[in-house]
Amino acid sequence: MPSTSVRRSAGQISGEDIVVEAAWLYYHDGLNQNEIANRLDVSRATVVNYLQEARERGFINITLASEPFTNHRLAGELCARFDLRAAYVLPDGGGSEREQFERVARGAANWLPSLLEAQDRLGVAWGKTIHDMAEHIEPVSIADLEVIQLVGSMATPYGFSAEICSANVARKLGANCVNLHAPAVLSTSEIAATLRKEAIIAAQLEAIEHCNKALFAVGSCNHDSHIVTSGLASHDDLDWYVAQGAAGVVCGRFIDTHGDPVRGPLDERMIGIDQTALRGKTMGVLVSVGRDKANAMLAALRGGYATHLVTSQSSARRLLDTRP
Amino acid sequence: MPSTSVRRSAGQISGEDIVVEAAWLYYHDGLNQNEIANRLDVSRATVVNYLQEARERGFINITLASEPFTNHRLAGELCARFDLRAAYVLPDGGGSEREQFERVARGAANWLPSLLEAQDRLGVAWGKTIHDMAEHIEPVSIADLEVIQLVGSMATPYGFSAEICSANVARKLGANCVNLHAPAVLSTSEIAATLRKEAIIAAQLEAIEHCNKALFAVGSCNHDSHIVTSGLASHDDLDWYVAQGAAGVVCGRFIDTHGDPVRGPLDERMIGIDQTALRGKTMGVLVSVGRDKANAMLAALRGGYATHLVTSQSSARRLLDTRP
DNA sequence: ATTAGGTTCTGACATTTGTCAAAACGGTGG
DNA sequence: CCACCGTTTTGACAAATGTCAGAACCTAAT
Numbered sequence: 014m015p016s017t018s019v020r021r022s023a024g025q026i027s028g029e030d031i032v033v034e035a036a037w038l039y040y041h042d043g044l045n046q047n048e049i050a051n052r053l054d055v056s057r058a059t060v061v062n063y064l065q066e067a068r069e070r071g072f073i074n075i076t077l078a079s080e081p082f083t084n085h086r087l088a089g090e091l092c093a094r095f096d097l098r099a100a101y102v103l104p105d106g107g108g109s110e111r112e113q114f115e116r117v118a119r120g121a122a123n124w125l126p127s128l129l130e131a132q133d134r135l136g137v138a139w140g141k142t143i144h145d146m147a148e149h150i151e152p153v154s155i156a157d158l159e160v161i162q163l164v165g166s167m168a169t170p171y172g173f174s175a176e177i178c179s180a181n182v183a184r185k186l187g188a189n190c191v192n193l194h195a196p197a198v199l200s201t202s203e204i205a206a207t208l209r210k211e212a213i214i215a216a217q218l219e220a221i222e223h224c225n226k227a228l229f230a231v232g233s234c235n236h237d238s239h240i241v242t243s244g245l246a247s248h249d250d251l252d253w254y255v256a257q258g259a260a261g262v263v264c265g266r267f268i269d270t271h272g273d274p275v276r277g278p279l280d281e282r283m284i285g286i287d288q289t290a291l292r293g294k295t296m297g298v299l300v301s302v303g304r305d306k307a308n309a310m311l312a313a314l315r316g317g318y319a320t321h322l323v324t325s326q327s328s329a330r331r332l333l334d335t336r337p
Numbered sequence: 338m339p340s341t342s343v344r345r346s347a348g349q350i351s352g353e354d355i356v357v358e359a360a361w362l363y364y365h366d367g368l369n370q371n372e373i374a375n376r377l378d379v380s381r382a383t384v385v386n387y388l389q390e391a392r393e394r395g396f397i398n399i400t401l402a403s404e405p406f407t408n409h410r411l412a413g414e415l416c417a418r419f420d421l422r423a424a425y426v427l428p429d430g431g432g433s434e435r436e437q438f439e440r441v442a443r444g445a446a447n448w449l450p451s452l453l454e455a456q457d458r459l460g461v462a463w464g465k466t467i468h469d470m471a472e473h474i475e476p477v478s479i480a481d482l483e484v485i486q487l488v489g490s491m492a493t494p495y496g497f498s499a500e501i502c503s504a505n506v507a508r509k510l511g512a513n514c515v516n517l518h519a520p521a522v523l524s525t526s527e528i529a530a531t532l533r534k535e536a537i538i539a540a541q542l543e544a545i546e547h548c549n550k551a552l553f554a555v556g557s558c559n560h561d562s563h564i565v566t567s568g569l570a571s572h573d574d575l576d577w578y579v580a581q582g583a584a585g586v587v588c589g590r591f592i593d594t595h596g597d598p599v600r601g602p603l604d605e606r607m608i609g610i611d612q613t614a615l616r617g618k619t620m621g622v623l624v625s626v627g628r629d630k631a632n633a634m635l636a637a638l639r640g641g642y643a644t645h646l647v648t649s650q651s652s653a654r655r656l657l658d659t660r661p
Numbered sequence: 662a663t664t665a666g667g668t669t670c671t672g673a674c675a676t677t678t679g680t681c682a683a684a685a686c687g688g689t690g691g
Numbered sequence: 692c693c694a695c696c697g698t699t700t701t702g703a704c705a706a707a708t709g710t711c712a713g714a715a716c717c718t719a720a721t
Contacts, residue, residue, distance in 0.1 A: 073399065116365075130455060370679095672714095677706105
């Protein structure tokens with residue numbers, strides 16, 4: 014009676030097959046590792062290995078439903094106060110601001126796919142928030158999705174510049190990516206104007222105008238915030254805009270505490286979506302968290318740039334504690 | 338120093354919030370129950386309860402990726418042999434036929450959502466297989482999906498009659514449901530013809546013609562198979578069709594070993610999709626398993642009714658072991 | 662044959678998770 | 692104020708899962 018070996022390399026069963034079988038028995042049929050070990054006639058330790066392999070290979074998807082987060086009490090209040098269609102509030106979990114940032118990025122990554130549908134054209138801004146979010150998106154494929162870079166590229170080589178953000182989001186969502194092949198800011202408004210008329214750039218700006226959804230973060234108006242460190246604005250630029258009442262930055266554009274555009278010399282030299290166009294999208298997803306972002310978030314929310322918000326509990330409380 | 342209570346009903350945190358928080362920390366942040374217990378300042382046993390509640394409430398979704406099943410060696414061979422676009426082969430797991438049936442139903446439930454896209458019109462047949470499958474679909478919402486009942490309702494009250502199958506599939510997928518408000522089989526062809534001309538029925542038959550995808554099982558030609566027990570065909574009907582070469586049943590219609598229609602007196606009296614229309618769909622998902630279904634499956638596959646197949650390893654082997 | 666080098670598997674132990682009866686709690690009505 | 696009742700939490704124990712060093716196994720080269 015020659016017993017057929019179950020060793021992975023032997024037998025008629027191909028290598029990964031037994032791994033899948035173990036995963037199925039465990040996650041779908043609800044057997045425990047002992048029962049699986051008996052059925053497959055291997056040791057329980059081996060079953061542990063199979064299951065680990067299955068997880069590593071991404072055979073198992075564990076996702077958290079979005080409802081409990083959006084239904085969160087704070088989410089409801091945020092929607093009411095800032096006229097949002099939905100908000101996604103992540104628990105603080107008692108961790109540091111660093112951890113909270115991470116969690117919000119993951120939360121946004123978790124939520125985003127369910128906000129998109131086939132044929133959407135999603136504009137993507139830039140920044141550490143957007144970049145980290147993109148990292149955490151579980152790859153899915155959304156039919157005929159187009160991802161469009163909303164802001165020109167950064168002069169300084171930067172880990173989370175606009176083209177990298179949009180490319181990563183597109184990659185994770187299996188989408189086509191329209192990059193904006195121009196610097197975010199040019200030395201003179203004339204050069205910017207010329208560039209805007211270039212056929213290639215014009216087509217890309219056209220794509221920006223016609224995207225229906227937007228994903229963006231906000232920047233604060235400090236001298237150490239990304240708007241300066243990325244080389245988009247000089248310290249003088251920043252001072253000038255702050256003097257005019259700037260309270261925050263969306264897609265590289267300055268806005269005041271009411272969210273209204275603060276226009277100035279830099280604007281003419283920039284290539285990318287402007288405040289008016291951003292406000293016109295049918296969906297605007299704002300991802301932001303942190304004490305330092307509070308004012309800028311408030312400005313962006315008041316300005317009506319966002320229809321959807323992802324943030325943390327403590328940030329949500331800060332927003333709600335401010336007088337309207 | 339009044340310590341704020343974390344008891345669920347107290348504090349500013351709403352009841353389900355702490356459950357969600359625990360779930361997040363566990364499934365997303367990968368903390369273990371002890372760490373979570375410390376953070377939330379409750380006992381570990383409580384964390385266990387929270388996590389259980391989160392699972393019960395469906396906050397956590399665990400699904401298996403479809404690739405390992407569709408990439409399976411047997412799946413590839415099935416595609417090649419029967420000209421399928423994809424096959425989903427479930428492990429046998431050493432269990433009984435009963436367990437295999439169950440597993441195939443769950444596998445189909447797992448796979449189906451990823452086969453559908455927005456605006457699809459999915460025709461759904463009937464039978465125990467389809468019914469059990471529907472039970473196991475994890476509720477999702479597919480935009481503008483329409484589910485259409487392919488076969489009329491059963492005269493005998495039946496747990497898995499056509500209208501129940503389509504309604505359940507529709508419910509789970511958040512789809513609109515077009516039911517066929519007519520019996521599957523009538524006493525005379527004249528009555529059937531009259532009924533087909535009724536405006537309501539005609540519109541429903543129209544919907545059947547225009548659906549682009551179909552989900553169906555096969556029936557075998559035994560006297561104890563559902564085609565007889567459900568009251569669709571009498572024993573005499575069955576004998577007659579078998580004598581004409583019938584080897585299986587799809588959507589209540591008889592086919593021979595090549596999958597070609599076997600037409601007879603019963604056909605004129607039936608209301609529902611016919612063999613030609615079924616063959617014309619852009620996608621046909623056949624879900625079937627079991628030794629007794631082998632011949633019928635073979636017939637359906639040869640007849641080109643299916644573009645996608647869900648079955649078990651052992652059933653797959655049986656199919657492949659048969660001479661083409 | 663035998664040996665070397667890699668991979669896969671296993672047994673013994675460590676850690677994590679689940680269970681359950683009893684205790685603590687919060688509201689309610691005497 | 693207290694006794695009651697249903698719910699939530701907890702501690703102690705039981706079960707399940709994870710870890711890791713070494714055994715078993717395969718392959719290919721000597």
